[in-house]
Every structure is written in structure tokens, then in C-alpha cells.
Amino acid sequence: MPKDKGPLRRDIAEQVTARILDGRLPAATRVNEVHLAAELGVSRTPLREALVELADRGLLAADPGRGFSVPPIDVEEARKLYPLVGELESLALRWTSPQDLLSILGQLERQIDEMESVMESGGDLAGLDDRWHALLLSRCANTHLMRLISQTKPLVKRYDVLYFGGIDRARRSVEEHREIVAAIRANDLFGAAGWLTRNWVNGAAYLGQKPAT
Structure with a gap:
């Protein structure tokens, strides 16, 4: 049976959220998915799923064809x-x-x-x-x-x-x-x-x- 990706995605989302809130992922900057995946020790697929979830919540902005970015301070x-x-x-x-x-x-x-x-x-x-x-x-x-x-x-x-x-x-x-x-x-x-x-x-x-x- 396929492994449930839910807990892994949630854990990645929490780690990315922490980086947004403490400034390791600064406001108004693009997310480098390759570097972030390597830093977290995960593959691109669950990372992207987590980034989509954070974009749905408003913590990230999704730019079609260009990936994700941290919204500017507004x-x-x-x-x-x-x-x-x-x-x-x-x-x-x-x-x-x-x-x-x-x-x-x-x-x-x-x-x-x-x-x-x-x-x-x-x-x-x-x-x-x-x-x-x-x-x-x-x-x-x-x-x-x-x-x-x-x-x-x-x-x-x-x-x-x-x-x-x-x-x-x-x-x-x-x-x-x-x-x-x-x-x-x-x-x-x-x-x-x-x-x-x-x-x-x-x-x-x-x-x-x-x-x-």
C-alpha cells in the first residue's frame, strides 16, 4: 500500500513556516526549492506539496511557472x-x-x-x-x-x-x-x-x- 504522505508534508510545512517567521526565508524573496529541499533533507515532490499548502494558507505566494515566493511585508x-x-x-x-x-x-x-x-x-x-x-x-x-x-x-x-x-x-x-x-x-x-x-x-x-x- 502507498505510504501516507500527510505527516511528512505537515512536518515540512511546519519547518518552512518556521523559516518564514524567523526570517531565514526573508520577505519578498523567491523560494529556491532545490536548496530548500537539500537543507530539509527531503525530495522535491513532498516539498512542493507543502509549499502549495502554505500558499493556500497565504504564507507563500504561488507564481505560475515561476515557483513560490515569500510575500512582502504589507x-x-x-x-x-x-x-x-x-x-x-x-x-x-x-x-x-x-x-x-x-x-x-x-x-x-x-x-x-x-x-x-x-x-x-x-x-x-x-x-x-x-x-x-x-x-x-x-x-x-x-x-x-x-x-x-x-x-x-x-x-x-x-x-x-x-x-x-x-x-x-x-x-x-x-x-x-x-x-x-x-x-x-x-x-x-x-x-x-x-x-x-x-x-x-x-x-x-x-x-x-x-x-x-
């Missing part, structure tokens, strides 16, 4: 994506059991404390922010919605460098996280979802602006 596109992710995450939050959310409040608060500490020391908040949002949504049982979120969020990860800059922005984001936790503690899921949406919408407003000095 602030206006990012300003559309941030509120979209905010709405999706807010929906997932509203569809989560209040009891399940209460069970992780302590972890959420500890992670906010960690973010605050890193913020004051001038460290990188992007990874901690990812962990916090992942924990917040970890009890949502709607697998279809969570799959949609996981496919969409890498599109905004490319813009972290434009968002996380300046102590005022970081403090505002941390405060919004605390408001979300406070609303959950008050059994106000719609209020928490509103703050979550606001967190993403405010992030979109920061894009392309120089941090305050």
Missing part, C-alpha cells in the same frame, strides 16, 4: 489580519466553559507576571504572548475553530517585529491581558472576549508606527 494587510484573529480568538473564548477557564486563571496570572518582568527588563515579549494566548484558548473544545485559528495566526506572526516595540505598547498589552483575566474571574465571558478583541485591534493600530520614546 502593513495594510496586517491591519486586516489582526482584528480577524481577535474575533476568532474571542469566539473561542466565548465557547469555552467558564469552569474550565477558572481552572487556568492562576497559570494565566503567573504568565502575565512573567511578561511584566520581562517587559521591565527590556526582553522579548513575543514568545510569552504566544504562550499566554495559547493557554487562554487551550480549553476550547471546538476543533474546527481552533484549526482555523492555528492556520491564521502564522500570517500575523510575521508582523511581531512591528508590534512589540516600546515600553508603552508593552505595558498597554499587559494591562489588557489583566483585564481579560479580571473579567473571567467575574464570570463575564463577553467582557473578557471584548478585551481580547481590543487587544488585537490595538495591536493593529500600532503597526507601522514608531515606538514612543
Whole structure:
């Protein structure tokens, strides 16, 4: 029987995604499939299948007859994506059991404390922010919605460098996280979802602006 290519393709797609997000495959450049296949230690066929999948998700652009390229950084596109992710995450939050959310409040608060500490020391908040949002949504049982979120969020990860800059922005984001936790503690899921949406919408407003000095 033929071997299932699904897991291999997904693994390749994840590795290529990581290279797009960390800049090893820079924005506005063409993907050299020969070099990338050699780097990943895979053949061209599963690599191309993975690249097609990433193009379908918007992480790559497919150029007929010319292969694939990494899209340029587009602030206006990012300003559309941030509120979209905010709405999706807010929906997932509203569809989560209040009891399940209460069970992780302590972890959420500890992670906010960690973010605050890193913020004051001038460290990188992007990874901690990812962990916090992942924990917040970890009890949502709607697998279809969570799959949609996981496919969409890498599109905004490319813009972290434009968002996380300046102590005022970081403090505002941390405060919004605390408001979300406070609303959950008050059994106000719609209020928490509103703050979550606001967190993403405010992030979109920061894009392309120089941090305050």
C-alpha cells in the first residue's frame, strides 16, 4: 500500500513556516526549492506539496511557472489580519466553559507576571504572548475553530517585529491581558472576549508606527 504522505508534508510545512517567521526565508524573496529541499533533507515532490499548502494558507505566494515566493511585508494587510484573529480568538473564548477557564486563571496570572518582568527588563515579549494566548484558548473544545485559528495566526506572526516595540505598547498589552483575566474571574465571558478583541485591534493600530520614546 502507498505510504501516507500527510505527516511528512505537515512536518515540512511546519519547518518552512518556521523559516518564514524567523526570517531565514526573508520577505519578498523567491523560494529556491532545490536548496530548500537539500537543507530539509527531503525530495522535491513532498516539498512542493507543502509549499502549495502554505500558499493556500497565504504564507507563500504561488507564481505560475515561476515557483513560490515569500510575500512582502504589507502593513495594510496586517491591519486586516489582526482584528480577524481577535474575533476568532474571542469566539473561542466565548465557547469555552467558564469552569474550565477558572481552572487556568492562576497559570494565566503567573504568565502575565512573567511578561511584566520581562517587559521591565527590556526582553522579548513575543514568545510569552504566544504562550499566554495559547493557554487562554487551550480549553476550547471546538476543533474546527481552533484549526482555523492555528492556520491564521502564522500570517500575523510575521508582523511581531512591528508590534512589540516600546515600553508603552508593552505595558498597554499587559494591562489588557489583566483585564481579560479580571473579567473571567467575574464570570463575564463577553467582557473578557471584548478585551481580547481590543487587544488585537490595538495591536493593529500600532503597526507601522514608531515606538514612543
